[in-house]
Amino acid sequence: MGANTTPARAFDNRLGIHALVWSGSWDTDELDRAMGASAELGYDLIEIPRFDPAKVDAKWFRSRLDAHGLDVVITSALAWDADISSADPAIARRGEQMLLGMIDVTSDLGALLLGGILFSALGKYPSGPTAAGRANVVASLAKAGERARSAGLPVALELVNRYESNVLNTVAQGLRMLEDAGSDAISLHLDTYHMNIEETNTADAIRLAGDKLGYFHVGDSHRGYAGTGQIDFDPIFTALVDIGYTGAVTFESFSSEVLDEGLSNDIAIWRNTWTDSRAVAAHAYDFMVERFAAAHARRAMLEGRQID
Numbered sequence: 309m310g311a312n313t314t315p316a317r318a319f320d321n322r323l324g325i326h327a328l329v330w331s332g333s334w335d336t337d338e339l340d341r342a343m344g345a346s347a348e349l350g351y352d353l354i355e356i357p358r359f360d361p362a363k364v365d366a367k368w369f370r371s372r373l374d375a376h377g378l379d380v381v382i383t384s385a386l387a388w389d390a391d392i393s394s395a396d397p398a399i400a401r402r403g404e405q406m407l408l409g410m411i412d413v414t415s416d417l418g419a420l421l422l423g424g425i426l427f428s429a430l431g432k433y434p435s436g437p438t439a440a441g442r443a444n445v446v447a448s449l450a451k452a453g454e455r456a457r458s459a460g461l462p463v464a465l466e467l468v469n470r471y472e473s474n475v476l477n478t479v480a481q482g483l484r485m486l487e488d489a490g491s492d493a494i495s496l497h498l499d500t501y502h503m504n505i506e507e508t509n510t511a512d513a514i515r516l517a518g519d520k521l522g523y524f525h526v527g528d529s530h531r532g533y534a535g536t537g538q539i540d541f542d543p544i545f546t547a548l549v550d551i552g553y554t555g556a557v558t559f560e561s562f563s564s565e566v567l568d569e570g571l572s573n574d575i576a577i578w579r580n581t582w583t584d585s586r587a588v589a590a591h592a593y594d595f596m597v598e599r600f601a602a603a604h605a606r607r608a609m610l611e612g613r614q615i616d
């Protein structure tokens with residue numbers, strides 16, 4: 309648990325932190341510093357957006373993860389000219405190649421999971437999804453599911469808000485897509501920031517996802533310090549405990565203090581929500597440990613069990 313002073317964890321979930329809390333750079337010293345700081349604060353995994361083996365040597369990266377005792381999750385998104393939700397067969401085909409390539413790269417890295425917007429580009433679409441486009445998503449995800457299964461790599465679709473995709477915004481839509489694509493290698497990646505915008509009730513939506521939940525992002529309504537925004541996290545952690553979710557929970561936060569030229573613009577990070585990476589990271593770790601522990605304690609009380 310590193311140098312952290314919080315009590316021993318009362319839960320099995322791995323806790324992660326998004327790399328953009330530390331750095332948006334592919335410089336090896338910066339990446340290594342981000343990994344070291346994450347491990348030191350007690351985190352079990354670091355999430356890297358849009359991992360590109362052309363920018364950083366995958367073997368070096370894997371060896372540094374091992375040295376720091378960290379797991380890695382890779383998240384990504386498709387592109388406007390490579391998009392499986394397009395009705396244009398050429399664009400959809402390029403999207404499928406991009407998605408299969410991501411599965412190969414992520415699996416070669418020995419990552420825990422591939423998540424993110426794997427069914428469309430990341431950005432505001434000018435109009436709603438088309439039937440032909442959705443059919444392309446179903447067909448490509450079925451193939452991606454086969455590739456993921458043979459690679460032994462879990463893949464999770466991140467349900468994002470309406471300004472970041474027009475294909476899947478809610479758990480109900482995500483569950484229908486999983487059924488249509490028909491692969492048990494693919495699950496749902498939920499994020500409290502997006503759910504706060506799209507769901508009727510975030511805790512109920514987590515319960516609806518149930519055992520189809522594969523990865524979880526903790527992000528507050530302003531994407532800043534955990535627990536300082538408008539999201540009520542206690543019912544959310546209670547729901548995670550209620551469904552028996554034992555997967556990874558990763559803190560995601562963005563500030564114009566730390567920028568990635570592509571991603572920061574795509575998700576509209578225009579202002580500072582914080583300036584001190586280490587402070588926001590340390591705070592989020594304690595926040596998640598405490599909220600999880602409290603949710604487990606409530607569950608134990610309900611069941612009449614003694615807790616330490």
Ligand code: MN
Pocket residue numbers: 466499525527560
């Ligand atoms: Mn997210």
